[in-house]
Amino acid sequence: DGANATPIIIGVTVGSAILILGLVACFLWRRKTLLGRQIRKTEPRGHPERSQDLLLNQVVISSKRDYSADKTDDLELPLFDFETIVRATDNFTDYNKLGQGGFGIVYKGRLLEGQEIAVKRLSRNSGQGIEEFKNEVRLIAKLQHRNLVRLLGCCVEMDEKMLVYEYMENRSLDSVIFDKARSSILNWQRRFNIICGIARGLLYLHQDSRFRIIHRDLKASNILLDKEMTPKISDFGMARIFGGDQTEQNTKRVVGT
Numbered sequence: 001d002g003a004n005a006t007p008i009i010i011g012v013t014v015g016s017a018i019l020i021l022g023l024v025a026c027f028l029w030r031r032k033t034l035l036g037r038q039i040r041k042t043e044p045r046g047h048p049e050r051s052q053d054l055l056l057n058q059v060v061i062s063s064k065r066d067y068s069a070d071k072t073d074d075l076e077l078p079l080f081d082f083e084t085i086v087r088a089t090d091n092f093t094d095y096n097k098l099g100q101g102g103f104g105i106v107y108k109g110r111l112l113e114g115q116e117i118a119v120k121r122l123s124r125n126s127g128q129g130i131e132e133f134k135n136e137v138r139l140i141a142k143l144q145h146r147n148l149v150r151l152l153g154c155c156v157e158m159d160e161k162m163l164v165y166e167y168m169e170n171r172s173l174d175s176v177i178f179d180k181a182r183s184s185i186l187n188w189q190r191r192f193n194i195i196c197g198i199a200r201g202l203l204y205l206h207q208d209s210r211f212r213i214i215h216r217d218l219k220a221s222n223i224l225l226d227k228e229m230t231p232k233i234s235d236f237g238m239a240r241i242f243g244g245d246q247t248e249q250n251t252k253r254v255v256g257t
Contacts, residue, residue, distance in 0.1 A: 077141045078153035080164055085109065085155055089119055098171070103132050103237060108167060116167035117152060124159060132237025133161050139236045143209055147201030149224055149234040165234070169227040174220035190229055197231040198223060205233075212242040 088109030089096050098106045104123035110116050122133055140151040155162040173194065176182045186194075198218075205213040215222075217238040224232045 077137065077151070080153050080155045080162075082155055082157045082160055084111070085119055085162060085164070087112070088117060092121065101235075109164075118165045118167045120163040120165065122161040130161070133163065135239060136163055136236050139211070139213060139239055139241070142211070143205075143213075145201060145204045145209070146230065147197045147232055148204070149232040166226075168224035168232065170225035170229060172221045173223040173225060173231065176225065177220060185229075194223075194225075194229065194231045198233065201231070201233045214240045214242065216240060 086092070088111050089107040092105075092107055096108045098108050098118060100106070104121045107119045107121065108116065109119050122130065136151070137154060140148070144150070149168070150166045152164045152166060154164060170176065176186060202215070202218075205215065213236075215233065215236065215238070217235060218233065222233065222235040224234050226232065
């Protein structure tokens, strides 16, 4: 009887050992997976996974516009993860909606550290939006001037493409000058300062910037005002770059409104 029981004992022991090893391996794999997710969730803002960085470069480089030697340069632009934008805009609630255009909808947001932002979210049904997204990333990321709106970063995840700007407390110039109640705050001195600020921004674009840029859609709704009523030129989706010695260029279609 003892001899007959020996194979059974061995079989049970081996089977139990295999089961225990399998459970341990499953536990370790599960623990590694959860730890990886936790690390990604707690990743600092502006430093997302490299995959998003590569995707951004692929999206922008695929643009058909000619950017000469600069076409393959890596973009030094902070990247926001999608969850950060969702939290900042309260899941894109209508309450935070600032406006809407051909590109998509613009939302107001607030980052965890308290900084207010404006998020331009590309509409998935927008025909011109993807080209404007590429153009803005390529241009504004390399431009810095007191009278140009500042691009803080962008988000490129799955089907989502968003641009993150500094928030302008006094909205656009047209929302002030065409509003009977608000237009009273624009005395002649402020109007003069706004005109001079816009002129300085255009001078920078046309002569003093790294690129010579023609905006092609300059209008009151594309002039934003900060809390000090300083004007900032925005919306470079239609802009064009001129060559260093180029003084003329023909456009193939009418743009702007």
